[in-house]
Amino acid sequence: MTSFISDWIWSERFWLPENVSWADLENPPPGVEYPKLGHMVYALPLAVGVLLSRLLFERLVAKPCARILQIQAGVPRRAQPNAVLEKLYQSIACPKSRDLEGLSKQLDWDERKIQRWFRVRRNQDKPSMQKKFCESLWRFTFYLVIFIFGIFQLWVSPWMWDTRQCWHNYPFQHRSHGQYYYYLAELAFYSSLMFSQFTDIRRKDFFIMFVHHLATILLITFSYTNNMVRVGTMIMSLHDASDIFLEAAKLANYAKYQRLCDSMFVVFTLIFFLTRLVIFPFWVIYSVLFESWEIVGPYRAWWLLNGLLLVLQCLHVIWFYLIARIAIKAIFKGKVSKDDRSDIESSSDEDVYSNSHGNTNHTKT
Numbered sequence: 001m002t003s004f005i006s007d008w009i010w011s012e013r014f015w016l017p018e019n020v021s022w023a024d025l026e027n028p029p030p031g032v033e034y035p036k037l038g039h040m041v042y043a044l045p046l047a048v049g050v051l052l053s054r055l056l057f058e059r060l061v062a063k064p065c066a067r068i069l070q071i072q073a074g075v076p077r078r079a080q081p082n083a084v085l086e087k088l089y090q091s092i093a094c095p096k097s098r099d100l101e102g103l104s105k106q107l108d109w110d111e112r113k114i115q116r117w118f119r120v121r122r123n124q125d126k127p128s129m130q131k132k133f134c135e136s137l138w139r140f141t142f143y144l145v146i147f148i149f150g151i152f153q154l155w156v157s158p159w160m161w162d163t164r165q166c167w168h169n170y171p172f173q174h175r176s177h178g179q180y181y182y183y184l185a186e187l188a189f190y191s192s193l194m195f196s197q198f199t200d201i202r203r204k205d206f207f208i209m210f211v212h213h214l215a216t217i218l219l220i221t222f223s224y225t226n227n228m229v230r231v232g233t234m235i236m237s238l239h240d241a242s243d244i245f246l247e248a249a250k251l252a253n254y255a256k257y258q259r260l261c262d263s264m265f266v267v268f269t270l271i272f273f274l275t276r277l278v279i280f281p282f283w284v285i286y287s288v289l290f291e292s293w294e295i296v297g298p299y300r301a302w303w304l305l306n307g308l309l310l311v312l313q314c315l316h317v318i319w320f321y322l323i324a325r326i327a328i329k330a331i332f333k334g335k336v337s338k339d340d341r342s343d344i345e346s347s348s349d350e351d352v353y354s355n356s357h358g359n360t361n362h363t364k365t
Contacts, residue, residue: 015226033174
């Protein structure tokens with residue numbers, strides 16, 4: 001049974017072009033290295049190292065930077081102690097109308113007062129601006145470093161300028177050490193994000209982002225194992241490029257540099273449009289869809305890869321629409337508008353009004 005499942009998962013007819021087998025990739029010529037799934041096992045311990053590096057970075061670098069910029073941890077307003085409401089809060093953070101009616105009779109409080117209590121209580125769990133700053137500075141640093149490393153690898157690669165070379169003699173293509181380290185770093189980082197998501201600031205799209213990180217990990221592993229490393233490195237670099245400016249906009253927001261925040265968000269929007277709505281579909285997807293068909297020919301995994309890339313491109317269009325709306329407001333109103341993915345609502349009606357009129361928030365792709 002185990003052998004049958006293994007044969008089904010690693011079916012050569014599915015994963016490899018016609019007349020190519022896994023055995024053909026086992027013994028490359030001298031001086032040539034082909035990707036293997038076993039190479040990626042090092043990503044798991046490296047992900048643990050990334051998490052530890054992040055803790056050190058936030059303590060030794062991010063927090064001192066936050067203090068220099070006068071971004072304080074802050075002490076949230078605390079809710080009035082109430083055992084009944086606290087017990088319900090542990091199971092239902094946002095009670096419904098029927099719950100409010102019952103609590104109002106039980107405590108002899110009006111429903112508005114109970115709603116305000118839950119609002120304040122939720123705000124107690126709200127992460128401080130300093131914590132948000134530290135998270136963003138870590139991501140900004142990683143995206144910047146990994147993007148520079150990726151571009152350094154691609155700039156001297158002939159297939160960056162002639163995408164047809166991504167498919168010449170495929171899948172018998174040499175994998176360099178730089179490509180391997182690039183893949184390993186990206187896989188370890190996204191693995192660490194998937195785990196740290198449970199301890200980081202919890203946002204409304206928690207489960208969506210969890211699925212996103214999982215899908216990213218599977219795609220990175222799939223493209224490496226199938227030796228689509230050349231096109232894979234281009235895809236990763238294109239996606240990292242805009243994330244640098246998104247995190248920069250968040251950092252400026254947390255530091256209360258409003259004009260810089262707006263400027264960075266507009267730059268992020270332009271880079272997002274250029275990389276994900278121009279270069280990605282007309283350079284990368286075109287190569288995977290048409291040039292690979294001409295040079296390699298379609299096979300089952302080829303259909304899967306193109307399907308996933310086209311779905312991703314549809315998401316890019318949707319995301320850009322949402323991002324552009326915020327960027328337009330930043331240009332014409334002078335501030336980035338409140339985002340639907342805001343972390344936690346404000347602790348009082350006055351805070352809600354303040355946030356919706358005078359604060360910025362973030363959009364994450």
